[in-house]
Amino acid sequence: MQKIYLSASFFFLSILGSFAQTATPKDTTTFRRRKLKLEEVNFVSSYYTQDGNNSAVTGGIGTEELTDVATNFDLTFTRSDAKNRAHTLNVAVGFDHYSSASSDLIDPTTISSASAADNRIYPSVQWSMRDQEKHYAVGAGLSLSTEYDYFSKGANVNFAKFSKDNNREFGVGLSAYLDTWTVIYPIELRTIETNGTRVDNPEAHGSKPRNTFNTSLSLAQVINKRLQLSLLLDLTYQQGQLGTLYQRVYFQDNSLDVERLPSSRFKVPVGVRAHYFVTDKLILRSFYRFYSDNWGIKAHTAELETPFKVTPFISLSPYYRFYAQSAADYFAGYQQHSPGERRYTSDYDLSKFTSHYAGLNFRITSVDGVFGIKKLNTLELRYGHYNRSNGLVSNTVSLAATLK
Amino acid sequence: MNPDLAPRTGEKLYRRVQKLMGNRFELTILAEDEHRAATCLDAAVAEIQRIEAALTTFSDNSLTNQINAMAGIAPVQTSPEVYDLIVRSLRLSELTQGAFDITYGGVDKSLWNFDLHMKALPSPAVAKASVRLVNYRNVVLNPQDRSVFLREKGMRIGFGGIGKGYAAERSKAVLQKIGVKSGIVNAAGDLTAWGLQPNGEVWTIGIADPEAAHQPFSRLNITNMAVATSGNYEKYVVIDGKKYSHTINPKTGLPVTGVKSATIICPNAELADAMATPMMVMGVKVGLNLINQMKGIACVMIDDHNNVHCSDNIRLTV
Known part of the structure; x- marks a missing residue:
């Protein structure tokens, strides 16, 4: 292994040192320099069109692109570190794919992870390093994000270890988000009454911190060609302003305040996910999660989705999710809190409830156009029924069409 | 956030690695869910398999082998697709002074063959003799009936130098046609990329x-x-x-x-x-x-x- 690394870095140095040289080794000689004819100069843009058969080949797509050709390319030399490990820095820099003449030696895991998608609208720096020989990867990142009522600074580190055959992967991630929320009070609480006059409520101004620290552990295992299992465990600790200051609570005596919740919360979701490929046409995707926090909420989520391919272009995907949670210790409904309590909320997301969501997704895709309509290449019909025990029932039907 | 209300999906990259045309193909596309991705990837793979069937020299009834079998005997009518590919191949041969040549399939390996243990090169005469049947100028095209005729008996054409790239291009076209806005088709190192990554880059x-x-x-x-x-x-x-x-x-x-x-x-x-x-x-x-x-x-x-x-x-x- 040591030897490989030496030759690779030698090669790198010799590339860097070689631009000044002009000596070219003798090429295989049977070919001569020659001046190209005009149609050969434009060979690339006319590649399909010159023989008049462009439509059959390009499907009307390729040629448009061909005319819009970038004239310059930037080529950047890469560095490997002393141990020949690949480093990537920044969301923009990562090896998505390689171009090489030899296919079998290409690392099958060259695509950058889709998790970077979240970073699109936020500035962030992400570094990662993957050691193919020792089967591990590490990464770290920093991020900033701003919305009208909060400012967030984030940092994360992660580590993953792969088995030799890549069938098992163990990952650990640590992250911290230090957020600042602008205080927004309900309008009637922005002033308070003292001695018969209304004065400004000093608590209704400024900003409050909310910090979140998270550890996540995951273990994914390909059991066999048909079954994939993964176990997920998260430990999350939050502290700071956790109540939402513009949510009102009405007491038994009809008095009013914003919700008050503890300044810390510890959450533990544990989940297991199993994908079973029954046949080429049918997949069973199941998921179960148990959630518990120190505000007294315990929750169970169970999901089953069974995408079924009726034909290569028509699919049916029934879907069901069950969710049940117990109430937070601090929850009571409208005018049910007694005025002496220290912590209170009437947010029904923190109440006891069960919910069922069942749906069906029907999709048609066609290369030549759905129902013979050339412009229409995907048609999707979704129906969903959601029923929450504390009163929320909804039915949704949506029709989505993708036009080319 | 209440876990029950968490968003479920966004557009993600989905990838399939499959052996096609004797090579490792890797198709990566941006799609909203796994099922949609699988449908699109199926269509792309089907297109590559269709091309493989037309271009392969490993099956006797492929168009390519019918042309080869009739070398020196008679022209063979082809499909528009194969005919156009041969037309483009011959233009590439002209452009590269014959460095690209689809008739390379007719090389005579009985005279000499490259192997990693060889100690000496063949003589120039032997080497030249081994490529005596390699000459793109002996491919005769007839645009009237789209027929292809190889002038010399024993000549063979093959698409080893262009077929993977053609398959990558065609499968990309299929994916774009069914609405895949971003992706990479990597045909064993010959790759084509369109659209943007999920992070907008x-x-x-x-x-x-x-x-x-x-x-x-x-x-x-x-x-x-x-x-x-x-x-x-x-x-x-x-x-x-x-x-x-x-x-x-x-x-x-x-x-x-x-x-x-x-x-x-x-x-x-x-x-x-x-x-x-x-x-x-x-x-x-x-x-x-x-x-x-x-x-x-x-x-x-x-x-x-x-x-x-x-x-x-x-x-x-x-």
Whole structure:
């Protein structure tokens, strides 16, 4: 292994040192320099069109692109570190794919992870390093994000270890988000009454911190060609302003305040996910999660989705999710809190409830156009029924069409 | 946030790796869910399999083998697809002075054959004799009935130097047609990329180090662009201190020397695939002279002494 690394870095140095040289080794000689004819100069843009058969080949797509050709390319030399490990820095820099003449030696895991998608609208720096020989990867990142009522600074580190055959992967991630929320009070609480006059409520101004620290552990295992299992465990600790200051609570005596919740919360979701490929046409995707926090909420989520391919272009995907949670210790409904309590909320997301969501997704895709309509290449019909025990029932039907 | 209300999906990258046309194909697309991705990838794979069936020389009833079987005997009517591909191949042969040649399939391996243990080169006469049937000018086309005739008995055509790129280009077209806005089709190192990554960035492509094919020596950012690399990698022999590649010059029958790897960057995967190997055959000077006169195409070559040579439209940064 040591030897490989030496030759690779030698090669790198010799590339860097070689631009000044002009000596070219003798090429295989049977070919001569020659001046190209005009149609050969434009060979690339006319590649399909010159023989008049462009439509059959390009499907009307390729040629448009061909005319819009970038004239310059930037080529950047890469560095490997002393141990020949690949480093990537920044969301923009990562090896998505390689171009090489030899296919079998290409690392099958060259695509950058889709998790970077979240970073699109936020500035962030992400570094990662993957050691193919020792089967591990590490990464770290920093991020900033701003919305009208909060400012967030984030940092994360992660580590993953792969088995030799890549069938098992163990990952650990640590992250911290230090957020600042602008205080927004309900309008009637922005002033308070003292001695018969209304004065400004000093608590209704400024900003409050909310910090979140998270550890996540995951273990994914390909059991066999048909079954994939993964176990997920998260430990999350939050502290700071956790109540939402513009949510009102009405007491038994009809008095009013914003919700008050503890300044810390510890959450533990544990989940297991199993994908079973029954046949080429049918997949069973199941998921179960148990959630518990120190505000007294315990929750169970169970999901089953069974995408079924009726034909290569028509699919049916029934879907069901069950969710049940117990109430937070601090929850009571409208005018049910007694005025002496220290912590209170009437947010029904923190109440006891069960919910069922069942749906069906029907999709048609066609290369030549759905129902013979050339412009229409995907048609999707979704129906969903959601029923929450504390009163929320909804039915949704949506029709989505993708036009080319 | 209440876990029950968490968002479930966004557009993600989905990837399929599959052996197609005897090579490792890797298709990566941006899709909203796994099921939609699978449907799209199925359509792309079906297209590649269709092309494989038409172009393969491993099955007797493929159009390609029907043409070969009738070499020196009679013209064979072909499909528009195969006919057009042959037309483009012959134009590529003209452009590259025969460095690209689909009749290379007719090389006579009984006279001599490259192997990694050889100690001496064949004599120029023996080498020349081995490629006596290799000559794209002996492919006779008749646009009236789209027939193809190989003049000499024993001549054979094959699409090994262009088929993967063509399949990459076609499968990309199928994916775009069914609405896939972003993706990469990587046909064993000949790849074509379109659209943007999920993070809104263009794709970054690594170019393999000819000393270690799994390690990139450089990278570039592209979209709506194809990249193909040809190289000797581990497949070369050293005779009298000189490296000879397993790539054979179709005009002399001798192994190519002087160039370790050649990478072509242009908008079309078929063209990139077809041009990469001829760059090695033509050599640095003639090859880059050709590319520098053409518009919309770029080339990076590494010679036997590890010097990097680029076409004029490439800017180097370290």
